[in-house]
Amino acid sequence: MRLEVLLTVMILCQLIADLSDRENNRRVINTTLFFFGIITIVGFIPSSSVDLFGSMFIQDELRMLLKNILNVSTLIILLQSTGWLTKPDNRTKTGAFYLLIFSTLLGMYFMISAGDFLMLYLGLELATLPLTILAAFDKGLKRSAEAGIKLLMSSAVSSSVLLFGLSLMYGVYGTLHFSELALLTDTSTLSVLALIFFIAGLGFKLSLVPFHLWTADVYEGSPLPVTSYFSVVSKGAALFTLMLVLYRVFGHQPRVWTLVAYFLSISTMVVGNLFALRQKNLKRFIAFSSITQAGFIMLGFVNHDALGMNTIVYFMLIYSLSNLAVFGVLSIVVNATGKENMDDFNGFYATNPRLSLIMLLALFSLAGIPPVAGFFGKFFLFTAAASKGFYVLVFIAVLNATVSLYYYLLVVKAMFINKNETPVPLLSVSWYERLALSICLLGIVVIGFLSVVYNYVLKAVG
């Protein structure tokens, strides 16, 4: 509970911080980052499991780990967003930005810790609504406004789909409490329908195909820090929630949801890949690449044992760090030059060798190339699916991984091979951005070799 309390205090403090000198936001940024850093560290202090409010709120080791992953990702995003926040247009909005980000994060904490579908729904709404404002944060830009309204509409639809699923569930089982649901079994068509509606509702947030149509436009229109927040933290929270509900509440009747995961996985990987192949704008490119990655994650769901859960959490951890490294480099370039197309990266290695190498490793990690961490994450996911005998699915997935390698290599090609008369000049990287990139890089390079990390996940999942 301490994370929730601390974060709420942070949110209230932001309201006061907003009263300070709005033109000079350095101090606000520094203090916020400092205190959020402390909150992140506090999350790692071991604590005992608790059940609060009649099991409405559950806190255990696994949920703590999931929140820590979200915290670290958010911290990295906040570090990366400093360059963007100190721009003249955004200075006056610093307080609002932090307020909204922390509110959504609080909502995600509640989603993960929920012990009841009502609590889950409350958390989900708290996490979603501020996001629509964040998507429209560049209020002068038409595409940002468009992103906001698109997100609002699709969130509303997805919430109602989810809510409909919940109401059916209540009709079938007569309760929405996780601990009671976990004891009930029902094979009626209505319960199948309820579960499918629930998965579809969260599928919007995870941008699984066919619920992905909002993704590319919203990713492209939102400011870059918000885009990275969508693709890592928001997606992570939805994923973790889905995982906890399916494994912990419906874990004893896995027939339906493993089947749903099977087909969602195939459609998401294939469609995400096909669209990613032709993207020229890097933000859209990342949007489709992260759809594909979500398809890989769904591969873990076909295994309803603890192994599936381990590999999902482990993969998500690695995916977050790899994706954030890509976003880190991209945000440095976009802040300095405003360029976000793949062609603009031509000849990037000649002028910015270090950033290019980080980008290279991050892309390899996303593509699952050894020895970086992504290889281990993917290999274990495939192992989880294969352990249930789904070799055909694994084969489709590995083929898709090969296709995805093609477009990741296109970026590598632009940076290392293509020539450019006017390449991006040598960029200066602030200390905050360096810290963020270092955390990501360390994670990408080291996690795979240290089996401790996997064992830690294993222990937390139990």
Next chain:
Amino acid sequence: MNPLLFLLIIPLLTIFGIALVNDVKKVRWVSAIGMSAQLLFSCILLFLFYQQRISGNTDAMLFVSTTTWYESFNIQLKFGVDGISVSMILLTSIVTFAGMFASWQVDFLSKEFFISLIILAAGVFGFFISLDLFTMFLFYEMAVIPMYLLIGIWGSGPKEYSAMKLTLMLMGGSALLLVGLLGIYFNSAPAGGRLTFDLTEIAKVHIPLSAQLFFFPFTFIGFGVLGALFPLHTWSPDGHASAPTAVSMLHAGVLMKLGGYGCFRVAMYLLPDAAHSLAWIFIILTTVSVVYGAFGAISQKDLKYINAYSSVSHCGLVLFALLMMNETATTGAILQMLSHGLMTALFFALIGMIYGRTHTRMINEMGGLMKVIPFLSVIYVIAGLASLGLPGLSGFVAEMTIFVGSFQHTDTFHRVSTIVACSSIVITSVYILRVVGILLLGPITNSHYQDLKDAQWFEKLSTVTLLVSIAIIGLTPFWLSNLIHEPLTEMIQHLTK
């Protein structure tokens, strides 16, 4: 500490060394020292290996060390070598050493070039010493991916296309392989107990026949793509033609051997029943590879394409011999791997050197090179003679053993395919002698060629190293066949029981 780990530590230290220095000359020397140390250590390893054997150690694998890596999946860092892997390690270090000197003059981003090259080599070394399927797969992919940058940045011709084609086809191959390996893993304990990736452990259990039949094609084709198995060989001519010299050498010389080695050690050795039932399909495919590759080489005009197609033919012969599954033929296959590795590396080195002087690789644009660059030309002729199987050089020993071995089968199918594959010897001599005739002999066709300089010291070092190794195999093949005899006997027994 396990001496095998030096094979990974030395390249790693070399990479750090290169990263620390800035000057082109220093980069060259650091990499040269690193790879010389690697070659020296490989020789020491051979010595240690013999010493162990003489002192009466009869374990199948020597220098075995096991460290648990991922406890829950039972993934281990298990290293160990037998005679076959030692000979492959020796081949790799010789080719890397020669490749280092053949690319002495790379001055564009030389630091990055040598680092990528050494990562590639380290991947190959790691592959050959691994006894755990997971680490084996890891090193396999690690060896493939630097190729993209090496070809894409330092290549020539349609390099971006070739680099992408090569990388995607090989990664597609590893997609098949991954499914195969997971299949083997999940069937590695049919009687209950812990699943394992450990090669030697899996060999002891009997995987159910249905699983073998399902996963054998995945595994065999997965490795076969890298071994240029027809019809999945198309990455090879384009990739080799566009790659810079050292990369062609390493790739054709060593990396393609990973394919043959993997087909044998993993696919056939671990799934023996399926290997027997399905061998006929792959014998047909490899026979096609052998003949098709040789005909392909005849019709090409570009020196690198000629050599690339000839590699398809020779690597096809390796797989062909392995599928014969008797001791003579597989001995020939291993010899052919070594012999072809050295030969083709030498060819690519020479082609690179000739191209560096004449700036063309088209054979009909050149002529009379023997008069201006006699050293390189003579070596080219010798390499050509080795390739078409002249006694006294390595090619003869290898091909002779292969065909004798495969003719030991008495049924019509094996005999016919052996006779068809045999015809490649004749076709090989056609394209080798034709190139020698047009390229080296005759009048000098281009007046600019009068001023060409013959080999410099690093070029001589590179080519002579390879040539001497070829001659050693050709003249004294018995020490090699002694080296590979024991593991082969054991593996063939396992395959035929």
